[in-house]
Amino acid sequence: MSEWTWEWTGYDPATEQLREALCTLGNGYFATRGALPEHRAGLVHYPGTYAAGCYDRVESTVAGRQVVNEDLVNLPNWLLLRFRLRRAEGAWGAWLSPGTHALLDHRHVLDLRRGTLTRSFRHRHDETGVLGVEQTRLVHMGDPHLAALRTVFTAEGWSGEIEIESSLDGEVINGNVHRYRALNRRHVTRVRTGAREPHTVWLSCRTSTSDISVALAARTTVVSDQAPSSSVLSPVRHRAVHRLVVPIAPGRPVTVDKTVAVHTSRDTAISDPLGEAVDRVSVATDFPALLDSHLAAWERLWRRVDIQVPGEAGRILRFHLFHVLQTLSPHTADLDVGVPARGLHGEAYRGHVFWEELFVLPYLNLHFPEVSRALLDYRYRRLPRACSAAGAGGRAGAMYPWQSGSNGREEAQEWHLNPASGRWLPDHSRLQHHVGSAIAYNVWQYCEATGDTDYLYTRGAEMLLQIARFWADLAVLDPDTGRYRIRGAVGPDEYHDSYPGAARPGLDDNAYTNVTAAWVLTRTLELLRRLPAWRRAELFDRVRLDADELPGWEDVSRRLRVPFHQGVISQFEGYDDLAELDWDAYRARYRSIRRLDRILEAEGDSVNRYKASKQADVLMLGHLFSPAELRQLFARLGYDLDDDVWHRTVDYYLRRTSHGSTLSQLVHGLVLARARRAEAWQCVHEALEADIADIQGGTTGEGIHLGAMAGTLDLVQRGLTGLETREDALWLDPVPLPALSEYGFTVQYRGHWGVGVRHRKGELEISVPDSEESPIRVVLAGRAVTIAPGETCTLVLSES
Template identity: 30%
Template sequence: MKSIFSKYLSPEKWLIRENKWACPEELNVNESVLTLGNGYVGSRGIYEEIPEGTEPGTYIAGVFDKAGAMVAELVNVPNPIDFRIIVEGEKLDITRMDVLEHERVLDLRKGILVRRTVFMDTKKRRFLYESMRFFSLFDTHVGCMQVYFKSLDREAKIIIQDAIDDSVTNAGSILEGRKRHTQVVDVSSTGELTYMCVKTYTRKIRIAYTSCLAVARGRGQGMPTLNKIFNMSIDKGETLRFTKIFTIYTSRHISQRRIKAIALRDARKAAHMGFEELLGRNTEAWRKRWAAADILIKGDEDVEKALRFNIYHMIISGKEADEDVSIGARTLSGEGYRGHVFWDTEMFLLPFYIYTRPDIARNLLMYRYNRLNPAREIAAKQGYRGTLFPWESADSGREVTPPYAKNLDGTIIEIKTMDYEHHIVADVAYGVWHYHEASKDTGFMLRAGLEIMFETARFWASRVTYNKKKKVYEIKRAMGPDEFHETVDNSAYVNIMASWNLEKAHEYYEHFSKTKGFYLRRVSRKISLSPGEVKKWKEIAGRIKVTHSKTKKIIEQFDGYLRKRDIIIKQFDKFFMPILPRNVKIRDMSKTQLVKQADVVMLLYLFPEMFSKEEAKRNYTYYIARTLHKSSLSPSIHSIVGNEVGDTARGYILFLFSLYADLKNTHRNTSEGIHAASLGGTWQACIMGFGGFRIMSGMPSFEPRLPVHWKEMSFSIKWRSRNLAIRVKDTSLEVTVFSRKKGNQLIKYFDSVYKIPFNKKITISRKR
């Protein structure tokens, strides 16, 4: 790209390019792919002129509303990226004018979006339009946009329209039309600043915008203007520069009385700093973030760049210093699933934050803790004790799963996940354990973690029924991750997760009664927990039914699964993904052994010490042949387990499918937002799969299995307040444990345990 902004761009291995004008079919996909953000706000990668067919989307973490909708949804708030140029009656628009040259570049390392487009109007006049914008990672309330406009052939008269567009709406869905969630409550100007405040209809959240637009000819000093629509003339070869700096605040954490004053104050500060200083601070913030999160691969630059794309989107999804928000299934990049939070967060996204930004991981778990009371109400309403987290969660913590949705074949079906997919209870508990095991954050456990573990265990103790004849506990009418089979008895995933949850809660109770007895008693009093109840958890945990097939020597996914019609997948598409056999209809899936996504295989991944290599291979081999991967959650998990059991070729193919889920729109719905679970699953497939990293016997363990053409892979993880720099090769592991203290770190490498001294690079080798 030969652009005035080229000097700001990173090397090619950090750049995602849109090399041509996206046709209407690709327009909304690219808007998701090129999303900018910082954890507080997400802004879809729209064209500034808002062409026909575009879906402007600006989403603020935690801002939900229900006006005109069946359930609360993430609000599409007013769009600050609205800048239009009209040249003598013709709008500069990528869908209306001829486009002679066009390119947009997302710089993953700096979080900036750069554009260069050459337009030609009906009079054959050419115009060069260049822009760069970003939402600051340093100050997450600040956004900046700079535009250069040049008339290449002759003088022209132009009209400039700069706006914060409050007419945006949320997309319609089943039984609903488009919805507008905000109304303007204040518009004013102060000095060179303009101010607008809107309020959501039902939640009454205020969103305040303050902006400043400066205009300059050439590269001279910009002059602020209050005008939002103004006329200008431009000579042939002359360049105009427009610089827009804006701030966004909400009343979620600022009182309505103070929000205007704070917004104006900080906008003045930002305007005084100017574009270059704000960009520099943003760049430095990104440098620090990448220092902890980057993955280097020698031998495959394309995969390295695609991995960075996935990591970039996780960086702009995680909010700092906010214990009241989580991450939705489509991040802050679109309205898929209405911005709701699923089990995806704890099982797929959380590990990335645990090992790169544990403070954000803690925030995500605090989001669940702060909604324990609504979860208790859900459990009580269904006749259970303890806490039952909603299958879909928004701001309140109450159940917001919509009653209807489109099935894979396009038909409208009734949704039952909120009534039966109770495994989310244990999934959240697993997230608590995972975070604590990697961080040893005792303060978190005493404040929140123990209460979550105890209340989730209490739920399972009330959810089981005792079979006197078989002397086992059963969980009936539940649903595992495989949603093709909706209400089953004794789902292996549900039962094993429940058993683990009960056992782990008992273990925590015993441990903290010895080490932090005062705090444990305080938690116990708060929730009326007795030692007798805890003792019962252990008894139940050891007797929950899990069915093993003696003939096939596998775990049966649920009671009666192996009696269903057995169909082996034999056809695959261009991505090597399974094709549904022609003689099977979507509505008949429950009558077959076909599986939607990782279910039993998910257990093989979550509990590597629970299954022998032989058991894992038998179960993986059986279920992979029957899994359709009709969820973005599936390929990454099968990739990891496939690598572990020796199915490396397929493991790599599944990794690539997950890796390129959004870059190549493999699920055909990236237009609705980036697939959050795919982002986190891809990271895990790389670090846990190829890097072979797991927690084994309470220590970091590595059994690398690099693809044959990868020479080495380097990454960092945070482990109990230490930074581990890891470099894996085919026959060696290089480890540096950075710590402010003196000491050693135990590391397991395949079957041997090594004592690694702090702050010293150690290389461990092995024979092939």
Template identity: 50%
Template sequence: MKSRGPDQTEWVQECRLCAVPSDDEWLLGYVGFDPTEEGTREALLTLGNGYLMTRGAAAEATADGIHYPATYVAGVYNRLVSLVDGHRRADESIVNLPNWLPMTFRPEDGPWFAPGAYDMVHHHVMINLRQGLYQRELVVLDPRQRRTHITQERLISMDRPHLACQRTTITPQDWSGAIHVRSLIDGRVTNGNVAAHGPLNRQHLVPPVTGHHSDTHWLTTQTNQSGIRIAVAARTTLHHDSGPVVADRLPVGGGGRVGHIFRLAAQAGTPVTIDKTVAIYTSDDRAISEPLDAARAEIADAPALAALRDAHTLAWEHIWRRFHLSIDGREMTDERRAVNAHLFHVAQTLSRHTADLDTGVPARGLHGEGYRGHIFWDELFVFPLLNLRTPELTRALLLYRYRRLPQARRLARSIGASGALFPWQSGSDGREETPERFHNPLSRRWMADNSQRQYHVNLAIGYNIWQYYQVTADVDFLTAYGAELLIDITRFWASLVEHDPVRDRYHIRGVMGPDEFHDGYPDHPGTGLNDNAYVNIMTAWTLTRTRDVCETLGGHHTDELWERLGVTDNELDRWDHISRRLHVPFLPNGLLSQFDGYAALEELDHDAYRARYGDIGRIDLILEAEDDTANRYQVSKQADVLMLFYLLSAEEITAVLHRLGYPFDPATIPQTVHHYLARTTHGSTLSRVVHSWLLARTNRHASWHLLREALDADLSDTQSGTTRQGIHLGAMAGTVDILQRCYTGLETRGDALRLHPRLPQTLTHLDFDLRYRGHWLRFHCSQDHISVHALPSAAPPVTVVIDQQSHTLSGGTHLTVPLTTDTRRQPPTADADLNRRGH
């Protein structure tokens, strides 16, 4: 689409969206049109409801290399075989569904309004985060220099998850005459959001079948491998302010598209409003007979836009009550907007409608096709936010893993292990979806992808189960699902260890840690590493927690569970022994070693590579392009050893290491953080989240700096253009969790809610609501005090521990605790030179 450039001053006065105050932290918007940024903006302006999501593309746009309209339904995957670089490969991907957005117009003697056909003299687009509404306003000139003003509003109903609606208002400003309006459903779609996937087969849908009925039109298709049937039905109505518009309606179809063209008389200054409502169903949906019947019935029953919007915004009001979190300080507008945007994208990707589906936590949301829509370990960063606000949703998402236990057991057997091994990348049925090769755009070569050795996803699932139980005390979940998951995960690790009888130590060999840059030793790439500290310590922790669960359930009439799972006393005793004798490597300076042999690797000259390349987040790709390998160096993409201090408190880590027989001193934690942070390139959006958390107690200024960078990662697309392929859901949830749990020192441990607040000096106060064991608790935390108000509830009283002082809270009671100067004093830091090293 052509643009007249950045000078749009004369049009701003006419733009209603431009009249909104720029410091409104509930609006995420953009003025002007920049083709290089359009893909990123479309991802960030995505709307959804946990079932259905649509990218924030213009209604008149098609996938043309600049724009990428796309709609996704959670859990709709398809597998295709491709021939790439001489190798056959099968890839399962989230499917881009038929495009329901197309809406355009033309004067009778002019071309259809489309990118490149008109001059755009003003463009403003935004999302109202509080209401979940997409709003767009533009002024365009056709080839005869006639000016037309256009506004659009879009919603994906949070009240009725199968419905979406778009209102377009067209106002000829200096011309009158016949006008044509075209409303379509476009089934000519493929998966084309990720350039690196260009060599892959991208045609996931069979040719559609279309039809018309009265004022509606519909399209059906299905995925060509998984056989999921998809139906889209649409209703389009036209009206003026004074009532319905008299227009000729012409059905159109063919070539994979279906819809209507309307012809009507337009007058200068008189707006014409077009409301388009669509219903989308798939054969995976519950409580339906057939997708097209369901879609047509839903569209026939759909209310007018005003009523649909009212119910939708009320649903969002209810969501924001659960996800309430606000910060204050000097000049905090950008930070508050970023926090609201992150909460918005998490809440609309994973909603109460998601809980009714068999789906997991997609790493890139449903905002694009990055990672082909797969589920990784990102739920580790998302569940802490959900546990304390929507625990019923966490429970449902954990069942995604439980239903795939048979597949995980098969994967474990395939590598000669017992129990269950969950895949690093998961899709529809839980098989390993990690590709064997990926493309390096720097060298233009295909590289081996050995990340299926990241067995630590098992540890994340075990951790998530335990944390969910700590927040909810949901014994029924443990009995029905959680215990079985934990036992099979524990059996996997117990079968993987190798015992050294001389030293009575167990070793875990051939794995990758969270770092991802190291898939083996320099002379043995791809074969994994030995005794990764994170893996071994978290394995010891998991084995101990599994025994705790067995003891917890021992008094709950669970004999049938143990008989079914075949857990024996001898097995429990062996798990206990392993949890006390796993080997943990240390560096010569006494700090935890990332893995056995890490100290023998070469140091990387970060400064030299930054001078040559600028951004070295993906130094692994840079090194491969230079015929080198990250396996040779002490360099990390993201936290590995340091993930331990993100997941576990200093007390818990110390207890695990002492149980293993190592004299660990928690005073070495700041030095350990400094050591590895100086060797981390932050090649993942999760990296700054973890490191911000770790610095919160020793260098709050640096912690706040990293948090701001993490808040900005997707909103400013700092990860080398990846946001256009989908937002980073784990990082978005993780940034909010730093405010929610890290700066407050909040833990759910030992049947108590524990707080140890330490706000950065930049924050004057932090307010949020949490749900803990049946209570809604309202928190106000400042530099001087913390208050906790339990809303009225019949739930049993809960224990709240603030700075080691225990209090009991019942429904309707209130607690305020002052924070003394001594408890707020910041400890010494060894991280003073981090900024000089570029971190």
């Protein structure tokens, strides 16, 4: 395999869903899993197709309870194409598939540069002989509504006829996640099918409650020196089928091209999704021309974002970048969508938007700022809903949901299933209010990277103000300590959602929550000081903010409590009172203890009793903030955070974390790169391989982990370089990491396209492309240089 291609050989039913997720093709508007075209959904294969932002909410009865869940909808399957051969006596044989016939030389090749998936194999048919098949598919990166599948059949030493059945299948459910099987999974209703001669079938449907109209049209044509013996369009109730019979002989391959258009009623500048789909597929060019324009679109993308890292690490990073671009492409800038935690690759987490944007936007800001802005707009449009949620809870400001979908209401479950015990348990994850701080952080970072003061002074300011207002209102002054406290919240760890034996969920003074809340308040106050007086007055009037509130915000931003114990930052108040876990005993007893919460619950115990974390919590602070900024934050709060305290904190939590989230090793890798360099590579290596090796044992088949993939790119771009965009400059503080000692990438910064950053042999090279823009100021280790457009500057790094 080359640095641009990934290959899977053979056929293993046990790993097919993993391969399907990793071979997903998409364009930011919709994506289709890398399933075999001849198979409908089942236990082995799952040909899911998902349109960004296409959600539906249904009610289920589970364990005697009525629950409502909103899901990213699995749309009708456009991929179906099966085939069979005519037997010697004239009857048709069985439809060929890996499960029914001997399969030779089965291979999938995912080409990242071209954005294509090619499958080649040979079927041995007992009566007829060997049939060679090569299939190439694409989801068009230039036209976001088109996809295509080319299948080339070759007869090896025999002649006869082959029947091809090309279908659109509307009999689909959301069935990718086995543990959701007790839920209502049917979202596609009112299926209609039809045909337009001579080559096109169509299917339209609606989602059950969100009432989104979805339409697909498929044009299937044969490229051969012999015309088809027959071609029949057969719309039936839930499937639109096109059947073709084609003569085949040695040296005379048969090529079948299936071109598909997808539209929904959420699209802009259309009238009728069905009419648009049929018209679009009717005028679409042939497969070679589609492929050429698709490759050209991918080439433009790679010019903007390609990353150069030698060896296997670089190969994996490019693979991660490929999947980020398929979920969040320039087409995303035209959509009202957020960052789906599992991409458009599967149905885990129901396609919801969590806080993964915190790991995605820092990368996108410097490559596709227009996409970052659109993702922030998704949050802005749901600001009124977040303010209503805060008001319903008796709070001011905006309380964003932990899980968001179509309209920004809280989509987190109230009950969740533990597969290890089979029991349904209360779900308190909606208490992770730190998602609001993540949104504020992303607003600030986007504006620093782009210089987009227009956004910062308008929509960004509104979000910051309402999030800051929520934190200021949630914080309560404790007269005994003179400190403000935030009670009843849950931090990023997720294992701890209450105190042992407590009647109420939530924890007090989670350090990550409190410190990031203080950061939000500080930055919002700073922004208000920068705003022109007229804009500040207009903003106060718009959000109904009284200037008398601001001194209180200032006070909270300086006196929020951060608990400590044993010379380290406490994850939350009372963490030191928890019991120590016998880690060695649990590692010896179980193959994997990543999901320690499920293991303990199945044993009748609770992880709430122990000093054990699912993922980085306190250490997330070292992921978001540079050492200097973190020290300043703690100093503003009246705490001394020197290197010794931080290093002790890092060591303390490293020994007590099970890494039950793919984000965990990523965060630890970045933190260790600055705190304990020798151990950083092990964490970075695991973060790189999290999905391709499916280290969580089956979860990747339900969708890739988009935050972890984008986070590895950010680890190189920001973590290894120490890159910060602040005070109208690029700040750099490189970290030597021997396993990743050479790297290069380009960024878009303040109107400069393609600012090059390259690290090698103790030097950092910064090149600014020629343009009419202003020079760039770069700050490194106390040195400041100004680099004009068309110039390159090489900075020598100190050994320390």
